[in-house]
Amino acid sequence: MRQTWLSGIAPVFLRRASLVVVLGAFAGVIVSSSQGAVVNDKQVAFGPGNPFYAKSTLPFEAPPFDKIKDGDYEPAIEAGMAEELKEIGAIADNSAAPTFENTVVAMEKTGSLFQRAMAAFSGVTGANTNPELERVQKELAPKLAAHRDAIYLNTKLFHRVAAVYEQRESLKLSPEGLRLVQVRYRDFVHAGANLSDADKDKLRKLNEEESTLSNGFRSKVLAATKDAAYATTDQAALAGLTAADLSGAEAAAKERKKEGYVLPLQNTTQQPYLSSLSVRATRQAVFDASWTRTERGDANDTRSTIARLAQLRAEKGKLLGHDSYAGWKLEDQMAKTPENALKFMDALVAPSTANAADEAKDIQGVIDSQNNDTQKGGFSVEAWDWEFYSEQVRKAKYDIDEAQVRPYFELNNVLENGVFYAAGQLYGLSFKERKDIPVWNPDVRVFEVFDGDSKPLALFYCDYYKRDNKNGGAWMSNFVDQSKLMGTLPVVYNVANLPKPAAGEPALVSFSDVVTMFHEFGHALHGMLADSEYPSLSGTSVARDFVEFPSQFNEHWATYPAVFAHYAKHYKTGAAMPEDLATKIKKAADFNQGYLLTELLAAAELDMQWHSLPVGDGLQEPDAFEKAALAKKGFALSYVPPRYRSSYFSHIWGGGYAAGYYAYLWSEMLDDDAFQWFQDHGGLTRANGDRFRKMVLSRGNTEDLAKMYEAWLGSAPKVEPMLKYRGLEKGATK
Numbered sequence: 235m236r237q238t239w240l241s242g243i244a245p246v247f248l249r250r251a252s253l254v255v256v257l258g259a260f261a262g263v264i265v266s267s268s269q270g271a272v273v274n275d276k277q278v279a280f281g282p283g284n285p286f287y288a289k290s291t292l293p294f295e296a297p298p299f300d301k302i303k304d305g306d307y308e309p310a311i312e313a314g315m316a317e318e319l320k321e322i323g324a325i326a327d328n329s330a331a332p333t334f335e336n337t338v339v340a341m342e343k344t345g346s347l348f349q350r351a352m353a354a355f356s357g358v359t360g361a362n363t364n365p366e367l368e369r370v371q372k373e374l375a376p377k378l379a380a381h382r383d384a385i386y387l388n389t390k391l392f393h394r395v396a397a398v399y400e401q402r403e404s405l406k407l408s409p410e411g412l413r414l415v416q417v418r419y420r421d422f423v424h425a426g427a428n429l430s431d432a433d434k435d436k437l438r439k440l441n442e443e444e445s446t447l448s449n450g451f452r453s454k455v456l457a458a459t460k461d462a463a464y465a466t467t468d469q470a471a472l473a474g475l476t477a478a479d480l481s482g483a484e485a486a487a488k489e490r491k492k493e494g495y496v497l498p499l500q501n502t503t504q505q506p507y508l509s510s511l512s513v514r515a516t517r518q519a520v521f522d523a524s525w526t527r528t529e530r531g532d533a534n535d536t537r538s539t540i541a542r543l544a545q546l547r548a549e550k551g552k553l554l555g556h557d558s559y560a561g562w563k564l565e566d567q568m569a570k571t572p573e574n575a576l577k578f579m580d581a582l583v584a585p586s587t588a589n590a591a592d593e594a595k596d597i598q599g600v601i602d603s604q605n606n607d608t609q610k611g612g613f614s615v616e617a618w619d620w621e622f623y624s625e626q627v628r629k630a631k632y633d634i635d636e637a638q639v640r641p642y643f644e645l646n647n648v649l650e651n652g653v654f655y656a657a658g659q660l661y662g663l664s665f666k667e668r669k670d671i672p673v674w675n676p677d678v679r680v681f682e683v684f685d686g687d688s689k690p691l692a693l694f695y696c697d698y699y700k701r702d703n704k705n706g707g708a709w710m711s712n713f714v715d716q717s718k719l720m721g722t723l724p725v726v727y728n729v730a731n732l733p734k735p736a737a738g739e740p741a742l743v744s745f746s747d748v749v750t751m752f753h754e755f756g757h758a759l760h761g762m763l764a765d766s767e768y769p770s771l772s773g774t775s776v777a778r779d780f781v782e783f784p785s786q787f788n789e790h791w792a793t794y795p796a797v798f799a800h801y802a803k804h805y806k807t808g809a810a811m812p813e814d815l816a817t818k819i820k821k822a823a824d825f826n827q828g829y830l831l832t833e834l835l836a837a838a839e840l841d842m843q844w845h846s847l848p849v850g851d852g853l854q855e856p857d858a859f860e861k862a863a864l865a866k867k868g869f870a871l872s873y874v875p876p877r878y879r880s881s882y883f884s885h886i887w888g889g890g891y892a893a894g895y896y897a898y899l900w901s902e903m904l905d906d907d908a909f910q911w912f913q914d915h916g917g918l919t920r921a922n923g924d925r926f927r928k929m930v931l932s933r934g935n936t937e938d939l940a941k942m943y944e945a946w947l948g949s950a951p952k953v954e955p956m957l958k959y960r961g962l963e964k965g966a967t968k
Contacts (some may be wrong), residue, residue: 287309300672314348373922386425452888458534462527474512483500501706508621521618560893589828647739652801660923662686710757742853756788782901824961836876845893
């Protein structure tokens with residue numbers, strides 16, 4: 235099954251690679267002192283009592299969450315910024331001639347306090363926030379981006395980097411060292427280092443406003459999603475839900491101190507419950523709650539925020555020498571230009587919408603045939619009907635009942651006997667749960683990861699259950715990056731929003747949830763298998779349209795026969811899923827793919843059109859812009875809404891994927907072609923896994939990504955496997 239979730243690398247703090255960007259500006263002056271930092275003449279308390287003061291003594295330098303209090307983050311981050319700017323200043327002011335070691339490598343060694351404090355803060359604010367942390371996040375947003383600007387717009391520092399870059403070919407550097415020089419120089423230029431002083435000031439102001447608005451957008455969406463949850467005291471309105479679903483809805487209501495039942499919203503437009511709810515009025519109410527969550531004219535309405543963000547980004551793109559923000563953003567991506575990304579996406583519109591229209595005919599046929607006590611026909615399919623009736627079509631075509639499937643997908647069993655098992659077969663990894671590593675929430679589990687030679691390789695955290703104080707979607711990031719230079723091993727985490735069962739009940743998940751787990755663990759593998767000298771080039775520090783490749787590639791193993799048989803077992807009896815049911819699931823892999831690709835394409839095209847706006851178009855009214863943008867690209871199917879509406883599209887307004895949501899599709903082309911290579915060379919074997927690990931997963935950003943991929947595959951990527959695995963070859967021909 236091919237579907238894309240909110241995933242990727244949490245874009246909240248400045249990493250050495252500068253591929254994860256915090257935007258904004260801060261006019262204050264930060265200097266260091268022995269016991270803290272002075273910010274605009276205000277002393278920030280920071281000393282040995284702060285858990286970030288020294289490197290963690292826990293295994294792998296894991297964050298000491300049992301000792302960290304909410305009040306520890308802000309002073310540590312402020313002091314970390316001061317310390318790093320002092321270190322950067324020493325490099326910029328060095329009177330010695332610039333060299334690879336005293337400039338580029340020296341930069342790699344800066345900011346250790348800032349990195350460890352910001353990494354923990356990023357992880358907790360994404361997965362377990364509260365009003366105090368949100369206050370700190372709001373106050374830090376412009377300061378963090380100013381910190382980035384203070385480094386990348388530092389003229390003296392850039393001149394030293396440029397000097398090393400100009401002589402790079404004569405320095406006899408290692409291939410990775412040469413790549414580091416190229417990436418570092420490119421990052422400076424991309425960030426505006428070549429601008430005049432006056433234009434740098436303009437850029438700082440644009441960044442300041444942009445970072446403040448982006449942070450505000452994230453907070454509004456989090457609050458709006460919680461507030462918009464569907465609530466009812468009428469159990470009959472929830473007809474179709476299972477007993478476990480009802481129990482979970484009751485628990486959600488009690489948690490919010492409400493009577494009856496609550497169905498929390500997830501990040502996407504469509505909601506999981508819509509496939510089961512048999513009362514049409516309830517389905518429409520749930521859909522409307524999702525669709526309008528941030529368009530209610532209240533404090534959490536985001537429309538004015540995104541209109542201003544689009545305008546600011548257009549101005550930024552022009553200032554940095556491009557026709558649009560998208561032109562600037564894509565210059566260091568695999569696609570290179572918006573035109574290339576659009577050409578790729580536009581070619582998929584016709585086959586995807588044609589298949590979606592065919593799927594709609596099947597759904598309409600079911601609707602028209604029904605006229606009984608529970609279901610009445612006589613209406614045209616709408617967006618809130620799709621999930622419910624497509625499930626009926628799926629049952630009719632493939633005889634699959636979700637209630638029959640879920641008992642074979644117990645979350646912990648899927649993790650250990652599916653996700654971990656595949657990693658063991660491919661890369662020789664083994665996993666041991668650690669109960670002694672402190673976590674940020676009791677739901678979190680921690681595993682130590684061992685390599686094939688039994689040597690410790692990484693630490694892995696997983697936080698799967700939905701909470702109201704957790705951002706929507708699923709993602710991966712690092713608390714500690716792998717680096718031979720720094721002597722560090724990776725500390726990686728996955729976060730998701732899977733339904734939490736009532737106390738004492740098993741965590742039975744859908745098959746799409748299973749694929750989400752494989753997807754995010756693909757990101758984790760990219761981080762855990764990193765084997766780089768320099769932290770800037772390690773693991774997931776790659777272009778946006780490449781970073782989703784390892785994660786989407788890992789999805790394929792969810793349905794691979796040997797892996798599927800190892801984890802798809804009944805949670806009560808341990809019996810393997812009956813062969814006929816397993817076969818049905820796999821045969822249904824391309825079911826509904828016209829819809830799924832169309833909703834994803836619509837969102838990606840929306841993103842690119844927002845960020846292709848030229849300067850001078852003024853503020854856009856989001857609803858009108860969205861409607862016109864979708865019509866322009868041929869998305870006239872009212873029953874297939876975009877996966878994310880503009881007003882709650884967290885990826886692009888608050889999540890680092892601005893002008894980059896196409897990356898999921900671009901990476902899908904890479905991952906499907908890669909999986910086809912595995913199929914052609916024996917499938918799930920240790921030899922194949924080791925080759926992929928050595929030539930791709932361990933390499934991070936240590937070489938040109940297109941060349942890296944071609945060296946491993948033996949050719950440039952082809953789109954045909956993507957159409958094959960999407961089941962769209964027929965539509966593509968049409």
